[in-house]
Amino acid sequence: MVAGSTELHEADREKRWAASSSVAAAIFLTAFKLVIGIITGSLGILAEAAHSGLDLVAAAVTLFAVRVSGRPADREHTYGHGKVENLSALFETLLLLLTCVWIIYEAIQRLFFKSVEVKPSVWAFVIMIIAIGIDFSRSRMLYRVAKKYDSQALEADALHFSTDIWSSSVVIGGLVLVLIAERFNLPWLAKADSMAAMGVAGIVIWVSFQLGQRTVTALLDGVPASVRDDVVRAVRVPGVVEVKQVRVRRSGPEAFADVMLTVERDTSFERTHDIASAAEAAIQNLLPSADVVVHVEPVRADHEGWLTTVRVLAARHGLGAHGIRIYDLGKGGHSVELHLEVSDGLSLDEAHGQATAFEQALREAIPGITQVITHIEPVGDGIARRQATAADEAYIRRVLETLSEDMGFKCHPHDITLRRAGGELQLTFHCTMAAGTPITDAHTFTERIEGLIRSQVPNLGRVVIHVEPNGVLDSDSRGDPS
Numbered sequence: 049m050v051a052g053s054t055e056l057h058e059a060d061r062e063k064r065w066a067a068s069s070s071v072a073a074a075i076f077l078t079a080f081k082l083v084i085g086i087i088t089g090s091l092g093i094l095a096e097a098a099h100s101g102l103d104l105v106a107a108a109v110t111l112f113a114v115r116v117s118g119r120p121a122d123r124e125h126t127y128g129h130g131k132v133e134n135l136s137a138l139f140e141t142l143l144l145l146l147t148c149v150w151i152i153y154e155a156i157q158r159l160f161f162k163s164v165e166v167k168p169s170v171w172a173f174v175i176m177i178i179a180i181g182i183d184f185s186r187s188r189m190l191y192r193v194a195k196k197y198d199s200q201a202l203e204a205d206a207l208h209f210s211t212d213i214w215s216s217s218v219v220i221g222g223l224v225l226v227l228i229a230e231r232f233n234l235p236w237l238a239k240a241d242s243m244a245a246m247g248v249a250g251i252v253i254w255v256s257f258q259l260g261q262r263t264v265t266a267l268l269d270g271v272p273a274s275v276r277d278d279v280v281r282a283v284r285v286p287g288v289v290e291v292k293q294v295r296v297r298r299s300g301p302e303a304f305a306d307v308m309l310t311v312e313r314d315t316s317f318e319r320t321h322d323i324a325s326a327a328e329a330a331i332q333n334l335l336p337s338a339d340v341v342v343h344v345e346p347v348r349a350d351h352e353g354w355l356t357t358v359r360v361l362a363a364r365h366g367l368g369a370h371g372i373r374i375y376d377l378g379k380g381g382h383s384v385e386l387h388l389e390v391s392d393g394l395s396l397d398e399a400h401g402q403a404t405a406f407e408q409a410l411r412e413a414i415p416g417i418t419q420v421i422t423h424i425e426p427v428g429d430g431i432a433r434r435q436a437t438a439a440d441e442a443y444i445r446r447v448l449e450t451l452s453e454d455m456g457f458k459c460h461p462h463d464i465t466l467r468r469a470g471g472e473l474q475l476t477f478h479c480t481m482a483a484g485t486p487i488t489d490a491h492t493f494t495e496r497i498e499g500l501i502r503s504q505v506p507n508l509g510r511v512v513i514h515v516e517p518n519g520v521l522d523s524d525s526r527g528d529p530s
Contacts, residue, residue: 472509
């Protein structure tokens, strides 16, 4: 957070410095062009003085915009104050157009309705050459800062002053033609100064149109279509099923992106968060420092199986599901049997109501299911901390040994743990089997073992049997599997 604040402060400081330098240059050029224009009577130079005067106003507005746009977001401006830079660029465009109107009007007057004597002098050429040098240096400086911090206001200023170079060159050309007209007695060339002013107006109109188009687009939250297409491609990170919506807008130098993605509905919460983070990083790699919001929606994938649908629907109803079995009843009908986990704090009526709602939702989700049978199991959050007595443990070990010797119970039981909770015994132990045993056979075998143990041990509650391949000792094992 501190590093980010430091970077923002540095950006704000450099942008203000660039805008302030532009204001100082505009003051100098406006004053000198005005003085030389009055002395020489050159409409071209006076037009340039007026143009530089408006440049001064535009530069001052840009400085103000840069200062305001650096303010953080607040309750009334939740997207920040970046749009002030866009408004500044629009204001500058209007000033340029007003300049063009005056220049064109005065040029037409001098060309067709009145005669004004132009007196080219060395000072006229000097000031225009100086103006070209200053405009060249400040436009490059403004372009550099604008590109570095993606500032439209500074970029508009830079574009504006870069065109001043060409307009000043046109004025110099007009003054040269006036000198030639005096030297060689070519009266028709005396109108070259007014023609040069028209050339300046033409350049300014073209720049104003380009600048105004971009500014209005930014104010209307428009972005190039290629930017949206790039974002769509970037957010197709692994795990994304579909990119449903992409919205990108700019507020001055800042970019904002809102994206809606879909993922398979059995995707875990942690995985969904990772997908959203990856999409956000992809956008920020494309639009550095962008403010990104990624919304993720779960959807049913085309390849989703019935087992996944059952689990997802159970989770949606706040229930757990295991031991799911699907049977083909023929003629297109299927039966689903499963263990449904509910809170142990519910009454039978409440638990049955939850199971019924789940069963109805399952039938609607999978029309091919004609029968749903649920075995309701209570699942609590309590932790059994009471150890069983030594007599209980000795008895359980004798039962396991008897099963192993008399009933072919060959799974090498070890890591035996016995606890007592709620008046019942709870048994867990590890059992080793051949590594190549199919998992379905291993599960069937453990169910058979559990049944045999329950037949020998009264008042036995939960039984958990952990199976593992021969030669493997779990990290939490405490005994010898042999």
